[in-house]
Amino acid sequence: MPKASHQNKSDFSRLEQSLNYEFKKAELLKEALTHRSAGSKNNERLEFLGDSILNFVIADNLFRKDIRSSEGDLSRLRASLVNKEGLYIISKQLKLGDYLILGSGELKSGGYRRESILADAVEAIFGAVYLDSDFEQCRDLIIRLYQQLLANIPDADSLKDPKTKLQELLQSRKLPLPIYTVIEITGQAHNQQFKMKCESEELNLIAEGHANSRRKAEQLAAEKIISMVQELFKKKSS
Numbered sequence: 001m002p003k004a005s006h007q008n009k010s011d012f013s014r015l016e017q018s019l020n021y022e023f024k025k026a027e028l029l030k031e032a033l034t035h036r037s038a039g040s041k042n043n044e045r046l047e048f049l050g051d052s053i054l055n056f057v058i059a060d061n062l063f064r065k066d067i068r069s070s071e072g073d074l075s076r077l078r079a080s081l082v083n084k085e086g087l088y089i090i091s092k093q094l095k096l097g098d099y100l101i102l103g104s105g106e107l108k109s110g111g112y113r114r115e116s117i118l119a120d121a122v123e124a125i126f127g128a129v130y131l132d133s134d135f136e137q138c139r140d141l142i143i144r145l146y147q148q149l150l151a152n153i154p155d156a157d158s159l160k161d162p163k164t165k166l167q168e169l170l171q172s173r174k175l176p177l178p179i180y181t182v183i184e185i186t187g188q189a190h191n192q193q194f195k196m197k198c199e200s201e202e203l204n205l206i207a208e209g210h211a212n213s214r215r216k217a218e219q220l221a222a223e224k225i226i227s228m229v230q231e232l233f234k235k236k237s238s
Contacts, residue, residue: 032124037103043124050127087119
């Protein structure tokens with residue numbers, strides 16, 4: 001069971017071995033692992049710093065590795081790596097849940113397993129390493145921890161959302177862009193449900209999407225239209 005607090009540097013020696021980095025200022029690592037539930041001196045500021053460094057390091061790596069990708073593709077690839085899911089994968093590699101410093105409430109509710117808390121702590125560690133040493137060592141740490149994820153980068157096209165895919169599909173056929181319309185919004189302000197319509201007037205295709213956000217509803221509707229368009233083009237070519 002993770003501890004609610006840590007007292008000295010030796011508590012983190014195994015984590016430092018996993019990071020392949022030894023902190024000169026042990027208090028920085030302790031701060032990086034301290035959730036806001038444990039007190040006012042927590043990892044939120046380090047997380048802010050680490051997030052910025054991480055985004056730059058991954059962007060730089062992708063830019064140099066893939067010189068043919070467009071700005072949009074590079075942005076999607078970066079987002080797929082620096083999101084909470086990617087950071088959570090790294091937190092599991094480091095067994096970070098064993099080292100988190102949590103308030104009693106978060107500890108009892110299983111905060112040391114919570115994806116968002118673990119992901120934030122990874123970013124905070126990046127910020128702490130930068131302050132403890134320099135940018136070069138922080139970059140090397142990030143690239144080392146991201147080695148497996150960087151070696152298995154998905155195809156940029158697979159990361160495009162349905163609205164983008166539909167737009168590109170219609171443009172490739174020199175067709176007008178789809179039109180999105182709100183059909184209905186129901187529920188209280190904090191729990192609204194959206195019903196959206198996506199329409200390709202030129203092809204006479206209409207589909208609806210229903211979700212708890214306008215964007216999600218539009219994406220669902222766009223996904224249905226993509227299937228309709230592909231089926232239509234398939235029939236025309238056969």
